[in-house]
Amino acid sequence: KKDSGERNDLESGMAKYLASEYCKEVVEDSFRIHGGYGYSKEYEIERLYREAPMLLIGEGTADIQRMIIGRRLLEEYKART
Numbered sequence: 306k307k308d309s310g311e312r313n314d315l316e317s318g319m320a321k322y323l324a325s326e327y328c329k330e331v332v333e334d335s336f337r338i339h340g341g342y343g344y345s346k347e348y349e350i351e352r353l354y355r356e357a358p359m360l361l362i363g364e365g366t367a368d369i370q371r372m373i374i375g376r377r378l379l380e381e382y383k384a385r386t
Contacts, residue, residue: 314373314377315381319370319374322371325367
């Protein structure tokens with residue numbers, strides 16, 4: 306879509322939102338699996354657990370992504386009716 310000049314904020318917003326949410330879930334699950342070792346700097350999970358929240362903020366917060374997705378879905382719905 307982008308190459309043809311069409312808007313793709315719906316698709317990119319959905320991808321950013323889902324990827325960041327899944328990343329957060331996976332890192333939290335991994336942190337729980339590692340138990341106390343998750344706090345140790347010897348293990349990569351410590352850094353990932355620290356940095357995962359930045360992924361949620363870096364490309365726009367989840368709330369902003371949800372607003373973009375909702376706005377575009379409403380625009381597409383109105384255009385079809």
